Every structure is written in structure tokens, then in C-alpha cells.
Amino acid sequence: MTAGDRIRLVDGDITTLDIDAIVNAANEALAGGGGVDGAIHRSAGPELMVACREIGGCPTGQAVITRGFNLKARHVIHTVGPAWRGGDEDRRLADCYRNSLMLAQRDDLATLAFPSISTGVYGFPIKRACRIAIREVIGHFSRHDTPHSVTFCCFGAPDTERYREALAEEGFFL
Ligand code: AR6
Numbered sequence: 001m002t003a004g005d006r007i008r009l010v011d012g013d014i015t016t017l018d019i020d021a022i023v024n025a026a027n028e029a030l031a032g033g034g035g036v037d038g039a040i041h042r043s044a045g046p047e048l049m050v051a052c053r054e055i056g057g058c059p060t061g062q063a064v065i066t067r068g069f070n071l072k073a074r075h076v077i078h079t080v081g082p083a084w085r086g087g088d089e090d091r092r093l094a095d096c097y098r099n100s101l102m103l104a105q106r107d108d109l110a111t112l113a114f115p116s117i118s119t120g121v122y123g124f125p126i127k128r129a130c131r132i133a134i135r136e137v138i139g140h141f142s143r144h145d146t147p148h149s150v151t152f153c154c155f156g157a158p159d160t161e162r163y164r165e166a167l168a169e170e171g172f173f174l
Contacts, residue, residue: 015044026078047067059080065078083123090128101147
């Protein structure tokens with residue numbers, strides 16, 4: 001099984017995925033918000049906010065896990081991407097992917113989907129961000145068997161194409 005066999009690319013709404021865990025692009029207060037965070041909380045129902053309040057918060061680059069409540073996804077991994085300020089944020093975006101993958105591995109979750117963290121409200125350039133995302137996932141796959149597969153769930157055709165191009169740069173033609 002090569003890394004390419006373990007990567008999926010879909011264009012769609014991450015809240016509809018029937019999967020072990022979806023990743024949320026949250027904020028440090030885990031307070032909910034717009035974008036994918038808002039969509040996940042709406043679909044999961046109010047219990048998700050209660051669970052987030054119990055955790056209390058999450059520093060940028062770190063990740064925490066809750067149940068998925070009314071989502072089809074069994075779990076939500078909440079990670080906090082860096083807001084783009086002009087170029088010094090790559091490492092913390094990589095941390096988001098690495099820490100989310102390590103949580104999935106720790107909890108033996110076989111299937112995991114990421115949205116494009118930080119590239120909405122937080123303004124991180126998509127091309128730069130998806131290269132980081134892909135490299136972190138490939139790096140994880142080279143060291144670990146879990147999660148077995150990772151889905152990049154893009155929201156719309158332009159983002160999906162950016163991911164397709166970045167995957168092709170790494171030798172994966174999806
Ligand atoms: N499914 C998949 N991707 C989605 C969905 C969806 N349903 N909805 C939006 N996206 P953003 P950020 C994409 O802004 O930049 C929130 O208010 C979207 O097109 O959700 O990390 C939080 O509370 C974009 O490509 O997250 C934080 O305060 C990607 O998800 C802040 O925004 C991420 O965009 C986090 O900003």
C-alpha cells in the first residue's frame with residue numbers, strides 16, 4: 001500500500017462525510033464561528049459546543065478531540081490554524097496537520113478528513129497551505145499505519161484543483 005493509495009481528494013461539504021473523524025478549523029477559544037467551524041457545529045448540534053466548553057480552548061497549532069454527536073463522523077478533531085500575517089506561519093500550520101494526525105493515530109481512527117485549514121477567514125494562501133498539508137500527511141504515512149486513509153475535503157472546484165496540482169507535484173495523480 002503506497003501513500004497515494006491512502007490519500008483521497010473530494011470536493012464537497014465535510015459535514016456530510018461518513019468517516020471516523022473530520023477535522024475542524026477552529027479558533028483558540030473553541031467558541032465556534034463561521035466557515036467550516038460554523039457548518040460543523042450546526043450539523044453536530046449543541047452538544048458539540050458543550051464538549052468544547054468543557055475542554056476550554058486550544059492553542060494555535062495544537063489539536064483536541066470530541067465526539068461527533070449528530071454528525072455522521074464519529075469524532076471531530078479541532079485544530080487551530082495560524083492567521084496569515086505574511087510568511088512566518090508555515091510551521092504552525094504544519095503543526096495542525098501533524099498533531100491532528102497523531103491524535104487520530106493515538107485513538108486508532110482509520111479514516112480522517114481535513115478541510116483546508118487557515119485558508120478561509122485566516123487568509124493563508126491556498127497553494128502554500130495545501131503543499132504543507134500534503135507533505136505532513138505523506139510524512140505521517142511514511143512512519144505510521146494509522147490513520148489508514150486521509151481525505152482532503154475541498155470546498156469548491158478552485159480549491160480542489162489547487163490540491164490536485166499540489167498532489168501531482170508530489171507524484172500523486174488523483
Ligand atoms: N466543508 C469543507 N470545507 C469548508 C466548509 C465545509 N462545509 N465550509 C468552509 N470550508 P475557514 P480558517 C472551507 O474560514 O481560515 C472560523 O470562524 C473554506 O472554503 O472555515 O482556518 C473559526 O471559528 C476554506 O477553504 O477556516 C476561526 O475563527 C476552509 O474551509 C476561523 O474561522 C477553511 O476556512 C478559522 O479560519
